Amino acid sequence: MNKRSNEPFLWMLFSAGGVISALLLPIHILLFGLAFPLGCLDAPSQEKLIHLIKHPITRLYLFTLCSLPLFHWAHRFRFTLYDGLQIKHLNELINVFCYGGAVVGTALAAYLLWNIR
Amino acid sequence: MINPTEYVPKSYHARVSTYWWLTRWVYLKFILREVSSVFVAWFVVVTLLQIRAVTSGPADYGEFQRWLRSPLLLTLNAVSFFFVVFHAVTWFNLSAKAMVVRVGGKRLPGIAIAAPNYAAWAVASGAVAWILLRG
Amino acid sequence: MANRITIEVARYHPAHDEKPGFDTYEVPLRKEWVVLDALNYIKDHLDGTLSFRWSCRMGVCGSCGMTVNGVPKLTCATFLSDYAPGPVRVEPLKNFPVLRDLVVDTSDFLVKLGKSKPWIIRKVEKPLDEEYLQTPEELDAYKQYSMCINCMLCYAACPVYGLDPLFSGPAAIALAQRYNLDSRDQGANQRLDILSQHDGIWGCTFVGECTQVCPKNVDPAGAIQQYKLTATTEWLKALVLPRGGT
Numbered sequence: 001m002n003k004r005s006n007e008p009f010l011w012m013l014f015s016a017g018g019v020i021s022a023l024l025l026p027i028h029i030l031l032f033g034l035a036f037p038l039g040c041l042d043a044p045s046q047e048k049l050i051h052l053i054k055h056p057i058t059r060l061y062l063f064t065l066c067s068l069p070l071f072h073w074a075h076r077f078r079f080t081l082y083d084g085l086q087i088k089h090l091n092e093l094i095n096v097f098c099y100g101g102a103v104v105g106t107a108l109a110a111y112l113l114w115n116i117r
Numbered sequence: 118m119i120n121p122t123e124y125v126p127k128s129y130h131a132r133v134s135t136y137w138w139l140t141r142w143v144y145l146k147f148i149l150r151e152v153s154s155v156f157v158a159w160f161v162v163v164t165l166l167q168i169r170a171v172t173s174g175p176a177d178y179g180e181f182q183r184w185l186r187s188p189l190l191l192t193l194n195a196v197s198f199f200f201v202v203f204h205a206v207t208w209f210n211l212s213a214k215a216m217v218v219r220v221g222g223k224r225l226p227g228i229a230i231a232a233p234n235y236a237a238w239a240v241a242s243g244a245v246a247w248i249l250l251r252g
Numbered sequence: 253m254a255n256r257i258t259i260e261v262a263r264y265h266p267a268h269d270e271k272p273g274f275d276t277y278e279v280p281l282r283k284e285w286v287v288l289d290a291l292n293y294i295k296d297h298l299d300g301t302l303s304f305r306w307s308c309r310m311g312v313c314g315s316c317g318m319t320v321n322g323v324p325k326l327t328c329a330t331f332l333s334d335y336a337p338g339p340v341r342v343e344p345l346k347n348f349p350v351l352r353d354l355v356v357d358t359s360d361f362l363v364k365l366g367k368s369k370p371w372i373i374r375k376v377e378k379p380l381d382e383e384y385l386q387t388p389e390e391l392d393a394y395k396q397y398s399m400c401i402n403c404m405l406c407y408a409a410c411p412v413y414g415l416d417p418l419f420s421g422p423a424a425i426a427l428a429q430r431y432n433l434d435s436r437d438q439g440a441n442q443r444l445d446i447l448s449q450h451d452g453i454w455g456c457t458f459v460g461e462c463t464q465v466c467p468k469n470v471d472p473a474g475a476i477q478q479y480k481l482t483a484t485t486e487w488l489k490a491l492v493l494p495r496g497g498t
């Protein structure tokens with residue numbers, strides 16, 4: 001088969017990210033984005049969160065939560081730009097923007113989570 | 118002998134409109150499903166900011182929480198919530214269509230694949246909420 | 253029920269039209285009439301110059317596909333009364349070049365279909381007097397895909413095909429799957445080589461409308477996703493065992 005095509009790899013990231021986003025993002029947005037700021041529920045204190053975040057499992061969890069969904073976005077957004085706006089001729093630019101963005105976000109997540117004292 | 122000129126029929130090629138996704142409801146639903154990814158990315162950005170705020174101390178985290186309480190952010194997150202739930206529902210339903218699981222030679226119906234997805238969604242959400250809200 | 257209905261039919265004559273326009277006809281609205289009956293009525297009684305394709309008028313030949321009120325349909329299986337009081341708009345299948353009126357040029361589909369190698373490939377053929385036995389379960393594995401009648405409604409419904417002429421498209425991939433899943437076939441690798449290329453399957457964004465419009469419940473959208481999964485598995489295998497497999 002055409003071994004140079006990296007579409008299978010990107011598709012794998014896209015699918016994994018789709019699962020993670022579907023399973024976990026709704027509750028994160030509901031709590032941190034709506035319920036806590038609106039005061040419907042008591043927000044956890046910073047001490048509690050820092051305590052949680054120091055645990056390696058939480059870090060791994062947050063790393064997954066930040067990286068894979070970004071690749072999911074990159075994939076979908078790339079095709080939305082191709083098909084929805086018909087700008088496939090800007091292919092290179094789109095790829096750099098989408099996957100570049102996902103890589104930068106992933107690196108940022110790794111950096112932030114690694115550097116917790 | 119007849120002149121063997123190859124007959125090339127003239128034909129009309131319609132160009133796909135840039136706004137094809139507005140022409141039918143199913144296409145619009147599709148594009149909204151794809152656009153949900155933008156809100157996915159948005160909340161990842163929020164989460165990254167949150168990690169930074171939490172790790173840089175109570176003062177910064179207080180500032181971050183105040184930022185989340187602004188009307189603009191609340192609206193944005195309400196919209197994001199809607200889109201991400203839309204993503205979750207369409208994702209679970211479609212994965213049931215994309216996967217073929219055979220038990221004893223018979224293909225399992227889609228619902229038998231979608232149901233565990235929804236169960237996993239409930240369990241995962243419950244676990245996250247429990248960890249954050251307990252104590 | 254009113255006993256007449258208005259039909260707007262797309263007309264295009266390559267010799268003297270720049271682009272298609274519409275002609276409007278009034279036809280009897282009978283309970284048992286399908287859109288194709290209305291077109292035949294027009295051709296027989298109102299305007300003999302109207303061109304369209306049909307053959308079996310029973311949903312098996314796949315030649316009467318057209319766009320009815322914006323949706324790809326087999327006109328021999330689409331009842332007029334479902335569109336009462338009208339008007340009904342009949343156009344050629346989308347995403348294909350129009351040759352005349354409701355007749356489209358299907359060459360692109362036929363080329364793509366051929367590339368999928370929709371026939372049984374054997375490394376070694378059995379002697380003529382030996383049979384290829386198949387259990388009901390083995391038949392069941394591909395039966396759904398074998399129902400395809402090449403009507404191309406799925407191509408007309410697919411925005412990706414309309415935008416990206418390199419995309420293999422729904423039915424060609426579903427038919428590749430039909431042979432890949434056949435226990436008698438050994439050509440899966442050959443098909444994968446062709447279809448897993450950049451635009452063969454990866455352009456599909458799972459709009460899913462191909463499956464919705466398919467008159468034979470083939471589910472090409474599902475076939476494409478399953479094919480992506482297969483291609484990804486093969487890709488991983490090639491990564492882990494660069495020389496093995498195949």
Ligand code: SF4
Nearest residue numbers: 400401403404406466
């Ligand atoms: S898959 Fe369905 S819609 Fe597509 S050509 Fe075959 S029968 Fe027609």
Ligand code: FES
Nearest residue numbers: 308309314316328
């Ligand atoms: S005329 Fe044969 S499928 Fe409609």
